[in-house]
Amino acid sequence: MPKLAVPLTDLQPRTAKPKDKPYKLTDGGGLYLLINTDGAKYWRMDYRYGEARKTMAFGKYPEVTLAEAREKRLAARKLLDQGIDPSQDKKDRQRELNETNSNTFEKLAREWHANKLPTWSPATASDTIRRLEIDIFPQIGSMPIGAIKHQHMIAALRKIESRGAHEIAHRVKATCARVFTYASQHGIENRNPAAEMKDVLKPVKAGHFAAITADELPAFLAAMDKNDARLFKPTRIALRLMMLIFVRTSELIETPWSEIDLEKGEWIIPWHRMKRGKLTVNPDTTDHHVCLSLQALDLLRELHTLTGGGKYLFPNQRDHEKPMSNGAILMALKRMGYQNRMTGHGFRALAMSTIKERLGYRHEVVDRQLAHAQKDKVAAAYDRAQFLAERRVMMQDWADFIDGIASGKVVVGAFGRKVA
Structure with missing residues (x-):
């Protein structure tokens, strides 16, 4: 009959001293305390699984107490049963825990972003990841996505709202919700707190561009005219072109420059550069004819003497291989005193x-x-009229109208158009 092990007392592990060789203090059920020659004490459990004899480590004493070691033994025995x-x-x-901890919000957000790149315009892709990098990654980016709760998401979005960027807060919330959904579709459990926050953020009032x-x-x-001297010359021309052709x-x-034919006075924008041409579903593949007035052509010829040797009409001042920043027009309007009163879209x-x-x-x-x-989608399917001849006349009339106002020959207001 096998000898039964006498359970250890709390005193025995505490007072056990090292010897010339490692030795064990047994507690029964395979559990024992291994005392090394250097005095370090480790909980171990021997057991059989099938034909194999195996050993489990339960931690170091006294960090793991006798009672805790017994709980670990009991849990192990239940699994064996x-x-x-x-x-x-x-x-x-441990592997599942490592995977969970490695699936941070930032990691999955960047995966989602990379997956969406083929369907986005460069501007959309850049703006989306930039917003996450500025407003979300510093707050919750390093957290496992499954550990993110409503209060974490709310705190991050409230920080955006605190600077008055209410519309951006709503857009970022929608982006985050898509990242959580992307994780769920890959079998990574999460609560998707962003999808459920319908009434947390302040509502955004619908409005128009200034x-x-x-x-x-x-x-x-x-x-x-007054601010011409303060503006970079291509920026000055850009403002006037925005006024004349309002693309x-x-x-x-x-x-x-490859889109501009100065001799013929033509500018045709390929469909894939147009807003409707960038749609992922049913893009409009019609090239856009920008009808040019004589005034617009004069500006383009002047611009060609400045930037015609490069790729773009309006190259970036720091890197001529890139176009001018979107913010250049807004900055010019700000210098003119029209911040929040006029925008590029306002033209x-x-x-x-x-x-x-x-x-x-x-x-x-x-x-x-x-x-x-x-x-009207039905009308759009049949109406392919470009009205090119009428548009050419209209654009010249528009340019003449602008010149008339600038020279004082056209009075605006209730009187309409009047030649002095």
């Missing part, structure tokens, strides 16, 4: 309203010059 090897179970749990009215044109043109800011500053709104109301052109002609998508 279920046919589970406790050593392998411990390794599996834009001056036709009545404010004389003062605006005067401010533009989107990105469509202007990212234009390569489009100004032209739309003024050309219809003051010059009497039909909405669809101006709309086609703006390259807007038709709201």
Whole structure:
């Protein structure tokens, strides 16, 4: 009959002294305290799994007490009763913990971002990762995604709101929700707290891009002339071109000289550079004809003497292989005293309203010059009219109208157009 081990007392592990050779103090059930020659004491448990004799480590005494070691032995015995090897179970749990800890929000956000790159424009891709790097990664980026709770997400978003960037807070929240969903789709459990926060953030009031009215044109043109000396010459030309041809800011500053034919007076923007051409679903593959007035052509010829030797109409001052920054137009408007009163997009709104109301052109002609998508999808499928001839006349009329205001020959306001 096997000899039964007498359970240890609390005093025995505490008072055990080292000897010339390592020795054991047994507690029964395979559990024992191994005392090394240097006096270090380690809890161990011997057991059999199948035909193999194995040993588990339960930690060092006194960090792990006798009572805690017995709890570990009991847990191991329960696993053995279920046919589970406790050593392998411990390794599996540690591996899962390591995987969990390695799946941080930043790691998964960057994976998601890289996965989405083929479907995004460069501007969208850059803005998305930049917002995460500025506002989210410093707050929760290093946390395992499964450990992120509502209060963590709220604190990060509140910090964005605290600087008055309410719309950005909403956009970042939506981006974070997509990252959590991406993790879930890869079998990484998380709560997706961003998806459930419908009433936490302050609502964003719907509004329009800041834009001056036709009545404010004389003062605006005067401010533009007054500030010419303060502006970098290509920036000055960019502002005037925005006024004359009212394309989107990105469509202007990212234009390569290869799109411009100065001899023919033509500028055709390839469809893939247009806003509707960048759609991932049913992109519009129609190239956009930018009808140029004589005034616009003169500006482009002047610009060509400055930047015509490079790739872009408006190269970046630091790196000519890149286009001008989007913020250059806004900075110029700020120097003119029009911060929050006028934007790059505001030139489009100004032209739309003024050309219809003051010059009497039909909405669809101006709309086609703006390259807007038709709201009526059925009509859009059949209506391929470019109105090129009418648009050329309209754009020259618009440029002459602007010149007339600048020279005082056109009076704006309730009187409409009047030649002195």
